[in-house]
Amino acid sequence: MASASALPPLEERPGVSYIMPVLNEAAHIQDAVQSILGQEYDGPKEVVLALGPSTDGTNRIVADLQAQEPRLRSVASPTGRTPAGLNLALQASKNPVIVRVDAHTELEPHYTSRAVETLRRTGAADVGGLMDAQGKTAFQRAVAAAYVSPLGLGGAAYHSGAPEGPAESAYLGVFRREVFDEVGLFEETLWRGQDWDMCLRLRQAGFDVWFDPELKVTYWPRANFGKLVRQFYAAGIWRAELARRHREGKSLRHFMPPLLVAGLAAGASGAVLAATGATRHSPAWLKYPTAAAGLLPALYAAGIAYASATMSGQLGKPERLRLLAVLPGIHVSWGLGYLRGRLFGAAGTVDTSRRKS
Numbered sequence: 001m002a003s004a005s006a007l008p009p010l011e012e013r014p015g016v017s018y019i020m021p022v023l024n025e026a027a028h029i030q031d032a033v034q035s036i037l038g039q040e041y042d043g044p045k046e047v048v049l050a051l052g053p054s055t056d057g058t059n060r061i062v063a064d065l066q067a068q069e070p071r072l073r074s075v076a077s078p079t080g081r082t083p084a085g086l087n088l089a090l091q092a093s094k095n096p097v098i099v100r101v102d103a104h105t106e107l108e109p110h111y112t113s114r115a116v117e118t119l120r121r122t123g124a125a126d127v128g129g130l131m132d133a134q135g136k137t138a139f140q141r142a143v144a145a146a147y148v149s150p151l152g153l154g155g156a157a158y159h160s161g162a163p164e165g166p167a168e169s170a171y172l173g174v175f176r177r178e179v180f181d182e183v184g185l186f187e188e189t190l191w192r193g194q195d196w197d198m199c200l201r202l203r204q205a206g207f208d209v210w211f212d213p214e215l216k217v218t219y220w221p222r223a224n225f226g227k228l229v230r231q232f233y234a235a236g237i238w239r240a241e242l243a244r245r246h247r248e249g250k251s252l253r254h255f256m257p258p259l260l261v262a263g264l265a266a267g268a269s270g271a272v273l274a275a276t277g278a279t280r281h282s283p284a285w286l287k288y289p290t291a292a293a294g295l296l297p298a299l300y301a302a303g304i305a306y307a308s309a310t311m312s313g314q315l316g317k318p319e320r321l322r323l324l325a326v327l328p329g330i331h332v333s334w335g336l337g338y339l340r341g342r343l344f345g346a347a348g349t350v351d352t353s354r355r356k357s
Contacts, residue, residue, distance in 0.1 A: 108215075
């Protein structure tokens with residue numbers, strides 16, 4: 001079995017390869033690439049984009065960027081699936097440090113130099129930092145607030161922060177190239193969650209996965225409610241698929257949204273039965289629990305209203321109003337997805353929020 005100490009020392013300024021799967025990201029791809037090219041790092045750099053079959057002009061934007069920048073290369077990714085694109089870009093790259101970047105993200109200028117320093121200092125195989133969710137619109141800012149709150153998406157260190165140290169997983173990830181020879185490439189049957197699976201395999205092989213809160217990546221959430229719920233429905237399905245495949249893929253916080261969905265369904269049914277008088281002549285053991293269950297949707301709505309009003313002092317009224325829809329949108333869509341995934345598996349579920357429309 002490998003161990004973290006088995007990794008050879010990393011030179012001070014090793015070459016870095018940035019790999020990025022891209023599909024329908026016309027609104028973000030130029031800023032994402034520019035954030036890479038603007039990295040304050042004086043070692044060798046290359047950027048390899050895995051271009052899926054985009055329909056929104058993304059590939060035309062990339063071609064224009066390539067005409068101006070010789071360090072920017074691309075490979076075709078026929079399926080457009082994230083893990084397949086990552087593997088194609090990884091195989092086409094050449095440097096000893098691999099930096100995964102998504103087209104919805106932008107790297108802070110010192111990201112690469114800090115990540116390399118952390119790899120050298122800790123001996124870790126993979127390091128990652130904070131997903132710094134931001135918004136250009138009131139809706140995106142509301143989603144960003146939900147991302148970093150325990151009432152929304154908080155839980156993982158890369159959402160809400162934690163002290164530096166070993167971690168279960170790393171957001172995006174900056175890798176030592178040689179560890180892929182040890183544990184293999186990204187799992188292409190996991191269209192979502194392949195990063196968590198990779199981190200699990202690294203830890204099982206004896207390598208360290210490291211969280212460094214000084215590493216920050218700006219993340220731009222989905223721009224409208226429809227895309228948000230489609231994203232989280234798919235995320236719930238694939239999280240359940242991970243739980244089906246790996247014993248380590250289960251966590252108490254993952255059961256909260258599906259339990260909420262079940263509670264809301266029971267509450268709605270109880271409210272209907274009580275309103276129609278269907279339980280009027282029922283025994284007490286059935287009548288009173290049914291009536292109590294009918295209160296659950298109202299209690300949840302009150303909780304959402306309270307959370308929206310108190311979640312962050314930085315939010316204005318437009319963002320707080322949108323949180324009234326964003327929070328239940330995240331909770332319910334993820335919970336429904338998780339229930340479906342646990343019952344039936346992922347079965348090729350596509351994240352349709354990445355489509356053009």
